[in-house]
Amino acid sequence: MANDRYNARDAEARWQKIWDERGIFLTRNDDPRPKYYVLEMFPYPSGRIHMGHVRNYTMGDVVARVKRAMGLNVLHPMGWDAFGMPAENAAIERKVHPKAWTYDNIAAMKTQLKSMGLSLDWSREIATCDPTYYKHQQKMFLDFLRAGLVERKKSKVNWDPVDQTVLANEQVIDGRGWRSGALVEQRELTQWFFAITKFAPSLLEALDRLDRWPEKVRLMQKNWIGRSEGLLVRFALDLANVPKDETELEVFTTRPDTLFGAKFMAVAPDHPLAAAAAKTNPALAEFIEQCKHRGTAQAEIETAEKLGFDTGIRARHPFDAAWQLPVYVANFIVMEYGTGAIFGCPAHDQRDLDFVNKYALGNVPVVCPPDVDPKNFVITDTAYDGDGVMINSRFLDGMTSAQAKEEVARRLERERRDNRPVAERQVNYRLRDWGISRQRYWGCPIPIIHCERCGAVPVPEKDLPVTLPEDVTFDRPGNPLDHHPTWKHVACPQCGGPARRETDTMDTFVDSSWYFERFTDPWIDNAPTDRPMVDAWMPVDQYIGGIEHAILHLLYSRFFTRAMKRTGHVGLDEPFAGLFTQGMVVHETYRRANGEWAAPAEVKVEVDGDTRRATLAATGEAVEIGPIEKMSKSKRNTVDPDDIIETYGADVARWFMLSDSPPERDVEWTERGVQGAWRFAQRLWRLIGEAAELAQDAPAERPARFSDEALALRKAAHRALARVTDDMEKLHFNVCVAHIYELANALNAIIGDIGAQGVEEAQAGATNSAQTWARDKPQQTSAAPPDLRWALREAVNILVRLFHPMMPHLAEECWALLGHDELVAQAPWPELERALLIEDTLTLPVQINGKKRADVTVPRDAGNAEIEAAVLALDAVKKALDGKRPKKVIIVPGRIVNVVV
């Protein structure tokens, strides 16, 4: 009897060793079968894996194992996003070198990942901090530079005073650094930029074709890129009062139709015109200074009053040189968008209206809403920003807004001043270039040498990689590369004169923007990618990771792949054909009376009827059960994957991660849930053991006929197979779990029946004397007839392969028990017999006036007339009709019958 417990600890280590020894998850680049590339976002080596990793990598592993069983050549690699700040913080706090800290963490996490039984090709392992990786990144930086995709610009940057580094716009959240949480300051620095804006149209337009991406992510990227069509208008400045060299003011507008409603002009406090005007105007300079100190936090922006300062400069209306518009410096204009200057049309823009109401500049409505009489149309406190019919607008009057926009553009395009058109149509993007300079040590060095004579000179390719010096100190703030006594002092590659290395390193998001391409051939040494290989493997068919990367990592990777294409390193634009964003792992929180958080491992929860009570296991102190939140160190509501794997095994952790919630939603980790998964794993083990015994000596040849019972089992098995196959394709793992439970339940019921029969026959046999049953082992000889034995064997062979992707170790153990010599990890996906999904008879629900009242069972090929006759003969239908004829009988083939009375 195989009723002993399944020992996960023993079995998991054993099978992992066998997989490893036989190298079955190593992927060959010369395999002729069709490829499938599944990838989970690689981890930062923080030191320990967390439950989010377990969920992420389990999902990817299930996909990899299913696709492998389906006969595809699967690439499923793993690596380390190994540069970054925590390594430097560890160096500062604990006096360990970032490199040692990082590699120790990698070793520890690799052991943990291995204990999960993931089907990874570890031979392709990459660490981004390895010079064999980042030297290629440096080469591509130089390629991008030559291709005009890297620029060095002086610009206002987001400075994180805590991390002492620059942040990209994408890394500033609510005015704070995404990592440190510190209020970001504005500074002027010379920085290296990737020209992501050059690809803005392509990045936007291609989103429509990413049909295997979540709609939400595509929309977030679309909004982030922020395309708007409009007109760039050059307003001439009145020459009186104008600072030297300033003769015009460029303005971007999406509403050229409202030009005759203009009341003022406004420029950002950091606009050049503002600065020029402030030189001779101390009061204005003071106002600009005040604006700079305004907070950027959400609440402050919402409540901030619109403030302005009249520069005394006057701009001329483009259609009427005599019409002068006052130019203000205003606090609500941002330099980062458009040209940092606007014309204000108060009637049709709420901000402009607030502004004129404060300074009593008045307003003129020029767009009349469709249902309003122009004579009565007045704007007071609420601007009208919709479309309508033009009024008070000279030659535009009577046109629609759309016509007026076109007419203004047409006229101003033709009009010229200083040999240039006064206006041109322009598409404007919200997206900014990607500033990649970071004043940190633990990152990829930017391969540039600054020479006083030659400027910024690329490091010659023969000198790559520019490696990080290891003898650095972290005893003072700032960049250790800058403090290093010798590293930065080099000869200029061009003139040989004294020069200085660039001491900034690259943003770590650069490292993660192309690792998936490197995985396709991580061994090639003379180039970032091996073109035939990268072209054969890319794109990633299924990418899986957290929604938090919806913009940053995914947008950068899309850019980087385009840049690599332009420089000849890949042959495609879009790296990820399919994207799946999984939900978070959440857990209850526990709080002590003194306000401190208690960890789940320290807490004992007792159930008393409907109420649950929590106490500290050590002291018995009562703790309050708090809201369910994302697992985090600060709330201490984390569960350590190692503890779970130690107690229940990796399979149980994997199964539970997939079973309770749809993968895109948050999943709550509960002790009850894990125990449920553990019980099911044990139940499967028992069930398959029993079924294997009952199926002993099953005929090798498939029987010609099956009893009803055997056929029912076969149908259950193939139905489960069809559904699991289907739901695996859709990544509906929780539904797959339900189907597997159903098959297990069906199998259990059959085994129960056979057992009962066996006992009956044994008892009957005993009274008949000459009995072969051994009473102490009633199941030793199978009670099942040959056809049922065959069906049982078929069913368990299907069942094991269905749950294998989720619980691979248990599946191997069962597979071996069933007498297979090869590994289930290498077994093909079961073959579906479609005929078994079709029933000979159909039981259709019968509705009367849309409410279900009865069932009718008809032959599968019954015609509508036959079905209708059968339905009308039903008692419930007769009763409802009460002798009358039905108004209508609707028969949906194979689905439902509705009788309308």
Added chain:
RNA sequence: GCGGUCGUGGCGGAAUUGGUAGACGCACUAGCUUGAGGUGCUAGCGGGGCAACCCGUGGAGGUUCGAGUCCUCUCGACCGCACCA
């Protein structure tokens, strides 16, 4: 403010995409079994009613033979962006 997603038993969630609402699991209840215990088995489990039946997918309308699913309005939760000209 703009944009989006989602509201189904005590809980997590299914629902062949307009066709039997509540699959499967958790929790709970009763009985049996095991046993020091967290084990196993059987049955029940949306609400009302003795019953036939009636009601039921946040709320209110609508389309349809038929609506959890489509449309309109509305309430609520969550997410993203935000002085974007």
